[in-house]
Amino acid sequence: MSARHSVVVRLAGESGEGVISSGDILTQAAARGGYYTQTFRTFPAEIKGGPCMYQFRLSDEPIWSHGQDVDLLVCFNQEAWDLNWDSLGPEGVILYDITEVVIPDDYLHRARPVRMEALAKEIGGSLRAKNMVAVGAVTGVIEFDTAPIEELVLRRYAHKEGVADANIAALHAGADEAADLKGRYPLVPPVEVEDDRMLISGNQAIAIGAIAAGVKYFAGYPITPASDILEWLSVRLPQVGGLTIQCEDEIASLASVLGASYAGAKAMTASSGPGISLMSELIGYAGTAEIPCVIVDAQRGGPSTGLPTKTEQSDLNHALYGGHGEAPRVVIAPVSVEDCFYATIDAFNYAEEYQVPVLLLTDQGLATRLEVIHRPETDEIELVQRKTSAGMAREDYKRYEYTPDSISPMGIPGEPNGMYVATGIEHNEYGHPGYTPEIHLGMQAKRLGKLEPLREVSRVATHGEAQPEDVAFIGFGSTFGPVREAVDRLRERGLSVGAFYPRVLGPFPVSRVEHFAARATRVIVPEVNYTGQLARLIRAETGIELESVAKCDGLPFTAEAIMDLVAQEVTA
Amino acid sequence: MSTRTPNDFKSELKPIWCPGCGDFGVLASLYRSMAHLDLDPSKTVIVSGIGCSSRLPHFSSTYGVHTLHGRPLPVAMGVKLANPDLTVIAVGGDGDGFAIGAGHFPHAARRNVDITYLVMDNEIYGLTKGQASPTSLFEQKAPSTPFGNPEDPLNPLAFAIASGASFVARGASFNTKALTELITQAVEHKGFSYIDAMSPCVVFNNTQESWKEKVTDVAPDHDVTDRVQAFDLALRGGFALGILYRQERTTQTERYQTILGKAKPSDLDVMLDGFSARKGAAIGKPA
Numbered sequence: 001m002s003a004r005h006s007v008v009v010r011l012a013g014e015s016g017e018g019v020i021s022s023g024d025i026l027t028q029a030a031a032r033g034g035y036y037t038q039t040f041r042t043f044p045a046e047i048k049g050g051p052c053m054y055q056f057r058l059s060d061e062p063i064w065s066h067g068q069d070v071d072l073l074v075c076f077n078q079e080a081w082d083l084n085w086d087s088l089g090p091e092g093v094i095l096y097d098i099t100e101v102v103i104p105d106d107y108l109h110r111a112r113p114v115r116m117e118a119l120a121k122e123i124g125g126s127l128r129a130k131n132m133v134a135v136g137a138v139t140g141v142i143e144f145d146t147a148p149i150e151e152l153v154l155r156r157y158a159h160k161e162g163v164a165d166a167n168i169a170a171l172h173a174g175a176d177e178a179a180d181l182k183g184r185y186p187l188v189p190p191v192e193v194e195d196d197r198m199l200i201s202g203n204q205a206i207a208i209g210a211i212a213a214g215v216k217y218f219a220g221y222p223i224t225p226a227s228d229i230l231e232w233l234s235v236r237l238p239q240v241g242g243l244t245i246q247c248e249d250e251i252a253s254l255a256s257v258l259g260a261s262y263a264g265a266k267a268m269t270a271s272s273g274p275g276i277s278l279m280s281e282l283i284g285y286a287g288t289a290e291i292p293c294v295i296v297d298a299q300r301g302g303p304s305t306g307l308p309t310k311t312e313q314s315d316l317n318h319a320l321y322g323g324h325g326e327a328p329r330v331v332i333a334p335v336s337v338e339d340c341f342y343a344t345i346d347a348f349n350y351a352e353e354y355q356v357p358v359l360l361l362t363d364q365g366l367a368t369r370l371e372v373i374h375r376p377e378t379d380e381i382e383l384v385q386r387k388t389s390a391g392m393a394r395e396d397y398k399r400y401e402y403t404p405d406s407i408s409p410m411g412i413p414g415e416p417n418g419m420y421v422a423t424g425i426e427h428n429e430y431g432h433p434g435y436t437p438e439i440h441l442g443m444q445a446k447r448l449g450k451l452e453p454l455r456e457v458s459r460v461a462t463h464g465e466a467q468p469e470d471v472a473f474i475g476f477g478s479t480f481g482p483v484r485e486a487v488d489r490l491r492e493r494g495l496s497v498g499a500f501y502p503r504v505l506g507p508f509p510v511s512r513v514e515h516f517a518a519r520a521t522r523v524i525v526p527e528v529n530y531t532g533q534l535a536r537l538i539r540a541e542t543g544i545e546l547e548s549v550a551k552c553d554g555l556p557f558t559a560e561a562i563m564d565l566v567a568q569e570v571t572a
Numbered sequence: 573m574s575t576r577t578p579n580d581f582k583s584e585l586k587p588i589w590c591p592g593c594g595d596f597g598v599l600a601s602l603y604r605s606m607a608h609l610d611l612d613p614s615k616t617v618i619v620s621g622i623g624c625s626s627r628l629p630h631f632s633s634t635y636g637v638h639t640l641h642g643r644p645l646p647v648a649m650g651v652k653l654a655n656p657d658l659t660v661i662a663v664g665g666d667g668d669g670f671a672i673g674a675g676h677f678p679h680a681a682r683r684n685v686d687i688t689y690l691v692m693d694n695e696i697y698g699l700t701k702g703q704a705s706p707t708s709l710f711e712q713k714a715p716s717t718p719f720g721n722p723e724d725p726l727n728p729l730a731f732a733i734a735s736g737a738s739f740v741a742r743g744a745s746f747n748t749k750a751l752t753e754l755i756t757q758a759v760e761h762k763g764f765s766y767i768d769a770m771s772p773c774v775v776f777n778n779t780q781e782s783w784k785e786k787v788t789d790v791a792p793d794h795d796v797t798d799r800v801q802a803f804d805l806a807l808r809g810g811f812a813l814g815i816l817y818r819q820e821r822t823t824q825t826e827r828y829q830t831i832l833g834k835a836k837p838s839d840l841d842v843m844l845d846g847f848s849a850r851k852g853a854a855i856g857k858p859a
Contacts, residue, residue, distance in 0.1 A: 031849035198847035208847070212840050217654050236843060238835035243653055243828055248679040252646035255639065255676075259619070259650025262637055263658065267650070285640050372849055378840055413635045413651070413658050416614045421629045421636035432585060433630065 003186045006059040007142055008067035011134065012084045013076025016048040018131030023054030025156075026135055027199065027370050029148040030058045034193035038481070039370045040066040040556060045224070045308040051079050056370075058142070060190045064336070064481035066369070068558035071185055072141055074134050075101050076116065095137050095178055097130075112178035119173045124163075129170035136174020142185040146171060196375040202340045202366040203228035203270075205373070206296055207236065209344030210268050212381055215294075216242040217260035217267040219253040221275060224308045225364045226298040229270040250275035254282045258291050262422055264412040266348055270296035273315050274305065276359075280323040283357050287327030287447065289422040290400065290408070292351035292386055294344070296360045298367040301554050310554030311365035313477055314529035319359040320506045320537070328447045330354065330454065331506035333361040335461040335480035337371035343503065346459065349384040350504075354450055355410060361505075363528065365556040366478035386410055389418030398429040402442065406450035451507045458504035460512065463487050465498035471566055472520035473499040474513060474546070476534055478556060479526050485559035490566055497566075505534070508541045517544050524549060524565055526557055574610035578603035581613065583633045594771030594780070595625050597745030598692050602632070602661075604748070605755035609659075616659045619648040621668035624699045625692035625771065628663050642673030645680040648687045649824070656825045659759060660687040667697050670706040670726050678735035684763040686823040690755065691728065692745070692771035695779065702776035714776075729806035732766040733799060733817050739765035740802065740817040744787055745772065746780065750813055757815065763823045770811070783811065790814030 009026070013019040020041055027037050035058045044050025057067040069089030075081040075096040081103065088094070091110075096103055098113035114137045120130040132153070139146050150168050157164035200208075207229045210218070218237055220230035234244040242265075247253040253269045260267040271279070276297045286293055299315045301307025319331045330350045334343035340362065347358040389397050389411040399420035401408045408429075411418020420431045426443060428434040461480055464487040471490065473483045483499045490497040500516040502509050517523045523546040525535040535548035549565055551557075581603045589595050606616065616634040620626035622641035629636025635658075639647045648662040669677060669691045680689065696714065697703040703716035707728065711720035732740045739761040743751035751769060758765035770787075772780040790812045795801050802817035822830075845851070 034849075193850070195848070195850055197849040198844065199849045200847045204847065208840070208843055211843060217650065219650070235835075236838070238832050239838035239843075240840075241832065243832075245653070247646065248675060251643065252649075252676055252679070255643045255646035256650030256653070258639075259637065259647035259652075260654035261650075262647070263617070263651045263654035265654040267654070281640055282643070289637075375844055375848075378844070411635070413617050413655060414615055419614055419633065419635050421638050423630075423638035424640060425638065433627075 003188045005061055005188050006057060006063065006067065007071050007185045007187055008055065008057045008069060008089070009072045009074070009138060009142070010053060010055040010070045010084060010087060011074045011076070012051065012053045012080035014079070015044050015046065015050045015052040017076050019052050019076060020054055022131040022135045023056055024370070025149055025152055026138060026144075027056050028152060029144065031197070031199040031372050032148040033145055034190035035060060035187070036062050036372045037199070037370060038063050038066045040365055041368055042554070043309050051083055053084065058187060060188045064484045065559045066556070068560040072138065074138060076130070076134065077101060093141065093181060093184060095134070095141070112181050114174065114177040120170055123169045123173060124166035129167050132167045132170035133174035133177070136171040137177045139171075140175040140178060141181050142187060143183045146175065197372050198375050199370055199372050200337060201228065201368055201370050202334070202337045202362050203298065203368065204232055205337050205340035206270070206344045206360070206362070207232040209341040210294070210348070211236060211240060212341070212376070212378065213345045213348035214266050214383055215268050215348070216265040217257065218242070218244045218269065219247050219256045219267075220269050220271065221247055221250045221253050223272045223275050225300055225367045226270045226272050226296060228367070229296060250278040251282065254279045254293070254295065257293050258282065258286055261291050261293050262413070264414075266292075266352070268294040268296065270298065272298050272300045273302045273318070276315060276318060276322070283329060283359075284323040284325055284327040285424040286357040287329055288424045290355040290410070290447065291422060292355050293357050294347045294351055294360060295357055296362065299361060299363040301552070307554050309364065311363045311556055312529060312552055312554065313361075313363055313479075313527050314533065314552065315361060316476065316505065316529070316533040316537070319361055326444065326448065328356050328451055329506065330356055330358040330451065330504060331361060332358060332504050333477040334366070335477060335501050335503065337366065337369065338373040339461065340366070341376055345381060345383070350454065352386040353384045353407070354454070355386060355407060356451065361477060363478050388412055389415055392417055399431045400427060400429045400443065400446070402429060402446060406446040454504060455507045455509050456511070458502070458509055460503050460509065461501040463499045464491055465496050467516060467519050468498035469496040469519050470521055471495065471497045472517045472523045473497070473562075474517065474523060474525050474534070474538060475499070475501055475527060476505055479528065482557045482559040482562050483526065486562035486566075489559070489563060495566070505537065508537060510541050513538065514542050514544060522547060526562060526565065528552060528556065574607055576607045576610055578607045581606045581633055583631050585630050587631050588627060589624060590775050592774040593624070594694060594745030594773070595628070595692050597748050598625070598690070598751065598769050598771050599628060599631060601743075601748045601751040601755055602690070604752040605759065606634075608752070608756055609759055611659055615657060616661070617651050619644045619651065619660065619662045621664040621673060623665040623668045623697075625663060625665040626668055642668055642671070642676070644668070645673065645676040645685070645689065649680060649683070649685045652685060652687050652825065653828065656686070661759065662687055662689045664691060665698070666691060666693040666695060666707045666728070667705045670728060670731070674706070677731065681732060681735035681737040681764050681766070683824045684736065684738055684821055686763055686825045688755070688758045688761075688765045688767070690758075690767045690769055692769050693728065694771050694773035694777055695725070696773050696777035698773045698776055727806060727809065728768045729816060730803060733803045733806055737766045737817070738763035738819040738821050739815070740806070741766070741815045742768045742770070742813050744770040744783065744813055746784055747787070747813060754815070761818070763821055786811040788812050790816065
């Protein structure tokens with residue numbers, strides 16, 4: 001077989017069998033070898049039991065999605081086969097546990113048994129090394145250098161005597177299985193192995209982006225799929241003189257973040273839909289009292305408890321409008337793992353500049369997937385600091401002063417002339433309660449008006465034609481990757497296609513979106529939810545005629561699915 | 573000697589409370605205490621929730637945060653953790669603290685957040701015109717309990733002691749001299765200090781005369797360091813004014829200072845190296 005530029009591998013089994021850690025270790029080994037990777041994982045909401053799946057795609061070239069047709073499917077048990085067989089590509093091969101799985105006759109010619117359980121028991125005396133046999137089998141089929149894996153295994157189990165050795169033995173044993181498939185998928189080796197590449201998840205990129213932005217206070221409450229941020233910052237933030245605290249609930253988390261920000265610290269919390277719902281009242285408060293803060297929403301399937309471990313983009317409406325009254329906020333949605341880093345810095349900058357809460361929307365897929373990205377240029381990061389009362393005379397100081405740009409100097413405790421009372425009750429320029437028509441009209445105009453410039457200056461993500469004539473894709477967040485790939489492939493076919501991702505969805509960049517879509521025959525808006533929330537937003541804000549493609553199956557779009565949208569007429 | 577007077581802490585706004593409201597006495601005691609402690613107004617933050625008594629920050633010429641209903645404690649915690657040099661005083665009413673905000677109270681207490689929490693307890697919802705509160709008495713009649721309150725009242729002092737508050741006291745708005753002294757000691761206390769300030773609502777639940785008759789002082793032989801004795805005294809109810817419990821314990825601020833001391837200093841570049849595809853540590857494990 002000739003060497004390929006891309007291979008898609010899917011591992012499937014029971015939660016608790018080490019499927020996810022197998023995927024992680026293979027991904028990391030590939031990244032060490034210089035490959036680009038994209039992953040997608042899905043697992044049940046329970047700690048043990050239930051089906052889980054880890055898909056990763058490897059390539060010598062940059063890739064933007066986790067792929068659709070699976071080249072190598074590894075089944076740890078029967079259910080894994082039952083749930084995943086239809087993801088196999090036409091040429092895809094199957095590795096399966098010989099004691100657990102029965103493969104239908106039609107597929108037997110491209111399926112090979114692996115003695116996962118038997119070898120694990122033989123070598124390690126238990127089923128624990130089953131996943132390492134599977135990892136070894138994968139390295140046989142796609143010709144992987146096992147040295148980085150051994151190094152990772154040694155490091156991971158350094159504290160447990162004998163465990164590392166057993167795992168490595170299992171790895172080698174696995175590699176010798178399915179001998180006739182050996183080297184079935186040789187990958188084109190990476191041309192140049194750059195040292196500045198990182199393997200990182202969306203949540204980790206947000207956490208380190210917050211460090212880059214100068215966060216000094218983080219408070220959170222455990223919730224899937226956002227807990228990684230709390231855990232990572234619990235280790236890291238104290239290393240740069242900041243604090244991370246696990247609060248009693250999401251309300252206390254955001255409340256304490258607002259207290260810390262009031263006291264002058266850059267502060268952040270991270271949660272998922274249910275936690276964001278609890279924070280709603282405080283988001284309105286932050287907008288009214290004009291206290292900067294960053295709130296990460298790693299969206300999961302909703303509503304209510306919903307699908308805690310599945311992906312969805314259904315909190316857009318809540319992020320934009322959640323809460324009573326009309327309170328200002330900025331909503332930003334990073335489009336890739338790399339962008340999670342930069343969007344977090346943008347989020348802090350917007351929060352500080354406009355003195356507003358900023359909601360940063362990711363989703364389970366983006367938050368938990370691992371991606372190889374280029375190391376950020378740290379010396380190019382520009383940080384914005386809030387306007388304060390420093391240097392002002394006390395008699396001149398008005399916390400909520402009407403200014404030309406509607407941004408008022410914020411007093412910070414310790415500053416002798418900036419004393420004021422932050423309040424969510426309607427107030428005059430001094431922050432004194434007041435409910436006259438003049439005050440309310442004036443303050444609403446100030447608070448909501450100050451964000452208007454952002455419509456024109458917010459950074460956007462684009463790909464392909466700046467003003468496509470055939471198909472214009474408008475979306476938000478993690479659908480950018482597959483759309484980007486689809487745009488490239490469609491352009492290779494001679495179509496005029498482009499993608500425009502606003503990133504900042506509130507306030508919405510109306511004129512720029514209209515300009516982008518002005519010449520397009522078709523405007524397609526893909527999103528992972530049921531009601532087409534972005535499509536509704538675009539319809540409300542612009543005059544664009546569009547085709548809404550909303551799906552909420554708990555899975556991200558693939559590039560192939562986006563391509564199919566162009567081949568067919570979408571009715572929406 | 574303090575160079576400041578109580579008047580220095582008065583803001584230009586006059587309290588909006590009804591004539592005769594107990595909260596006037598609490599506010600006066602707070603002004604006096606802040607003057608006695610010679611607090612720097614620019615380094616003092618008064619944090620409140622929502623309710624009649626929660627308007628208090630507006631009447632003080634310090635920094636202030638008038639937060640949401642029930643949320644003064646976590647906001648106050650954030651202020652104090654972000655800048656431990658600040659003196660942080662949370663205030664509010666019994667509804668704010670023990671109904672909607674009750675979920676935060678035990679956590680502030682067990683964490684020993686280094687703040688003072690002053691609750692103006694009138695056993696009624698005043699701002700919404702007289703409904704029963706968590707500290708209203710059994711069978712008390714109110715617009716929301718026309719057949720008499722079917723619930724037993726919550727005991728804030730016992731709640732505080734059980735939750736781990738390291739300073740627990742009861743004061744009364746009509747006894748400003750003693751209340752001033754209690755607030756002073758509470759602010760000076762290292763850790764979470766809780767004062768239940770009996771503060772009658774003369775319009776919707778006028779308990780002033782009966783409370784005045786019933787109050788006593790905590791017995792001179794009461795051992796404030798004995799948690800069991802303090803809990804016993806709190807459970808008996810009654811109207812003993814003074815400090816019930818006081819404990820020396822490391823504060824949340826000190827514990828976080830310890831964490832900061834344990835953390836190995838790092839910077840952004842080192843952290844980015846931890847994710848290096850070529851040399852990074854195992855996934856999910858901080859380098």
